[in-house]
Amino acid sequence: MKASFSDKMFYTFNYTMLTLIGLSCLLPLLHIVSLSFSESHAIHSGFVSIWPVGWELESYRVLFDNTRVIPALWNSVQITVVGTVLSMIATTLTAYPLSRNYFYGRRVFTLAMVFTMMFGSGLIPHYLVMKQYGLIDSYWVLWLPSLINTYNVLVMRTFFDNIPEEIDEAGRMDGCGEWTHLIRIVLPLSMPVIATLTLFNAVGYWNSFMNVLIYINDTEKYNLMVMIQQMIKKDSVLSEVMALQPGDIADVTGEGIKAAGIMVVVIPMLIIYPFLQRYFVKGVMLGSVKG
Incomplete structure (x- = not known):
């Protein structure tokens, strides 16, 4: 059955909202992961976002x-x-x-x-x-x-x-x-x-x-x-x-x-x-x- 225009709009809105909600939960976790694996100077400089800078395990050690x-x-x-x-x-x-x-x-x-x-x-x-x-x-x-x-x-x-x-x-x-x-x-x-x-x-x-x-x-x-x-x-x-x-x-x-x-x-x-x-x-x- 072909979806109507209103159905497409509903699905688009639904998927958009679910994506935004998912990102709001995922991004803080990715930031914490990046901080734990990044070098100290990158953390001090504020360069770390959602991807580690330097990749080291010193913090865990x-x-x-x-x-x-x-x-x-x-x-x-x-x-x-x-x-x-x-x-x-x-x-x-x-x-x-x-x-x-x-x-x-x-x-x-x-x-x-x-x-x-x-x-x-x-x-x-x-x-x-x-x-x-x-x-x-x-x-x-x-x-x-x-x-x-x-x-x-x-x-x-x-x-x-x-x-x-x-x-x-x-x-x-x-x-x-x-x-x-x-x-x-x-x-x-x-x-x-x-x-x-x-x-x-x-x-x-x-x-x-x-x-x-x-x-x-x-x-x-x-x-x-x-x-x-x-x-x-x-x-x-x-x-x-x-x-x-x-x-x-x-x-x-x-x-x-x-x-x-x-x-x-x-x-x-x-x-x-x-x-x-x-x-x-x-x-x-x-x-x-x-x-």
Whole structure:
């Protein structure tokens, strides 16, 4: 069907706006990448835009050799991996029974969970509760309160609800119990929602900032996000690094080190996303039920 003039105008406007929005997100990232790989004199002179000038890795070398970025990176990996695994297990085990029609009281439990989305305890009561349980200065203070996200549970429960009943009945006829049915039938069919929620949880834990800043007092347990934020906040970052290794980092700038730190924060999520992207668009249910 041939597109009308109004359709062409709409498509042109739509593509133009999407392109501008995409560039507004991409250009700042390209600028940070360029700063992290550029020579110090180019950064000082303001010649760096979206393409590196000089192409060198001194900023990264100084960042990894003279700051606590590696311990902070390890802390972030611990927080993200353990938190994501625990959250996905808890979310799955909560959503599955709520999706079963024969689960007694599932409507009551669902309404109780939705109620928690409308009201919050506030920062100070939450802090006092965490302190009362002895979770301050422990990563459990990050994991336990975020173990179950009501929105994620509702999304997964809805996906489980959409699995055709014929599949459930076929599994029951083959003698599947609840655990076997969940692990061998439901979860393989639910990879799109599992991948999506895994990415949401991983990004949330990786970007943990306020909770770490409030509940973690030991600087040795700071994650990468807090460490990089403090580095960016301090204008004296280069002088502090030079005090540790004087004369060895004359060819770097504070802006270059900060940019390198930002890239260390961003790169892991950019690496993980392509591996999960295919599940977002994969029609895993297509053809699973044949008439």
